Amino acid sequence: MNIKELDIKYLPQMPANKSRGIGIVGAGAIITGAQLPAYKIAGFNVVGITNRTRSRAESAAKSFDIPNVYDNIEDMLSNDDIEILDIALTPDTQMDAVRIAAPTGRHFLCQKPLHEKPALAAQIVKMANEAGVKLAVNQQLRWDGRMRAVKYLFENGYLGEPTLATINVNIHNPFDLPWLGGDHVEVMYHSIHYFDTIRYLFGEPDRIFSSGGKLSTQDRPGETRSTTILEYASGATVLVHSSSNNTMDTEYAEFRFEGTEGIVRGDFHLFSGAAKGNPRVLTYVSNSLDNRYTFDFHIPELRVPHAFIGPMASLMKAIEEDSTPDPSGEDNLNTIRLVNAIYRSMREHRAIEKSEF
Secondary structure (H helix, E strand, O other), X not given: OOHHHOOOOOOOOOOOOOXXXXXXXXXXXXXXXXXXXXXXXXXXXXXXXXXXXXXXHHHHHHHHOOOEEEOOHHHHOOOOOEEEEEEOOOHHHHHHHHHHHHHHOOEEEEOOOOOOOHHHHHHHHHHHHHHOOOEEEOOHHHHOHHHHHHHHHHHXXXXXXXXXXXXXXXXXXXXXXXXXXXXXXXXXHHHHHHHHHHHHHHOOOOEEEEEEEOOOOOOOOXXXXXXXXXXXXXXXXXXXXXXXXOOOOOOEEEEEEEEOOEEEEEEOOOOOOOOOOOOXXXXXXXOOOOOOOEEEEEOOOOOOOHHHHHHHHHHHHHHHHXXXXXXXXXHHHHHXXXXXXXXXXXXXXXXXXXXXX
């Protein structure tokens, strides 16, 4: 089939039952700015919300017509209509929420990363498994329409074998959240989405090398920019460059995926919406000497909020089909291992082999 005739199914499949009750734990920007707007578009049933500061939960409930506000997660669990907990807490506190709720049979959507430390992230996965409940992780960039389309084009031979991928991001992100002051910053809380998406598209790399840095004027210990190379045994190479220090010109967030038969390129949609380019377009360029052409796929759905539908829809389908959500807790453990290998490469100034992840 000619690529111009393709009808790429990039939207998530919806569960047969969208009425399962969702309880929101946390009322920060990711909930009010992305997840609740996404759930409203999808028609999901948000039953209640709780937050450490009750007034923030009340504000979110008013804005999104959520019928119940709870003082804490224990009170929320008294509502039998809630089948899924959407936990939007910092990684160091997600484990406590899962520990409290898993024995009650609730399923979970957790934020990325499950935990900065792989061993503790694995404990969260173990708690869910032992309780017999489903656990999905909100690595929603892999659910962006453009990334789903790229996956389709590779899997169906329109791009050939992967040869090179580049992700080039230069934005302004002050990372000024009060809890975000440790040694792990840019890669763990921003570029983790790029590395998770690379794993979704190409699988596990065989070798990585990374360099991180920050501005001399920054008082935080962690990196705010990184440059990472991922190598595959097939010969494919991935370059991810991400800087959050751009205060001088227009922000940009670009991707380009190359194969033996063609390339696709485009712009990521940022949470702030400040980056240049058109994130509603995915451009394909053929590599045929006899019939070289360019074609634009128009994808109207944006990463924020539309990609946030995917993880929750996948979790609901996993519940009703007794299957595995995308991404699952187990899958996310490999993303966390990769991110920790990237930090090891930064510290030791050397390439890290897959066997060391």
